[in-house]
Amino acid sequence: MRIANSSPAPAVNEVKLMLDRLPFDGARVLELGCGRAEKTRLLAETGRPNEIIALEVDQIQHAKNLQASDLPTVRFAQGGAEAIPADDASVDIVLMFKSLHHVPIALMDQALGEIARVLRPGGLAWISEPVYGGDLNEVFRLFHDEKAVREAAFAAVSRAVSTGGLRLQEQLFFNTRSFFESFEQFDSRMIRVTHSNHQLSPELYAAVRERFNSFMTPEGATFINPQRVDLLVKP
Secondary structure, three states: OOOOOOOOOOEOOHHHHHHHHOOOOOOEEEEEOOOOOHHHHHHHHOOOOOEEEEEEOOHHHHHHHOOOOOOOOEEEEEOOOOOOOOOOOOEEEEEEEOOHHHOOHHHHHHHHHHHHHHEEEEEEEEEEEEOOOOHHHHHHOOOOOOHHHHHHHHHHHHHHHHOOOOEEEEEEEEEEEEEEOOHHHHHHHHHOOOOOOOOOOHHHHHHHHHHHHOOOEOOEEEEEEEEEEEEEEOO
């Protein structure tokens, strides 16, 4: 297993990639760390899964998600990946988009154990994580450096595979694009988030703004972000 890939990688839409590769038709899907439920909605609107359980640990965001009234196949629940409110062997597919590294390091192994527990034999886990690199990361790490937690997340996945609880089916390396119209939009989406308490001093905030603005063009700022998916299967 590799934490990163030095070879050139294609730029793709991760949702399209996931829809092409995973057997969603008639499946019971669990999404861990659904956030604003943007990918949840896109998946639900395909009509392919029978049910999606969308779990979010952030109480503020979970309360907002509960206000959605147009997603009849989605059930929102509050909780973390280390204690999944689902029965043993009850889920066909587990999705985790950029959220394993947000699990406390001491609980990452427990979270992977929970994923193995709830998956049916032959079930799949799509563990998507950002690779530590790219220009957006150079801005983000000024106020929230995730190098250690991303490495810990990869180590936890590797341990889950080495102990046999889950088996590696394949690794996918690709790039995604992030676009921001302005620093204010970056501030809203990346700094003033409810799941993290980013307390920036005026000096640090100014430094982040300056670094972000170095990538601005008249059309906005576009970043190419390296990503990795560890596609795991329950033996």
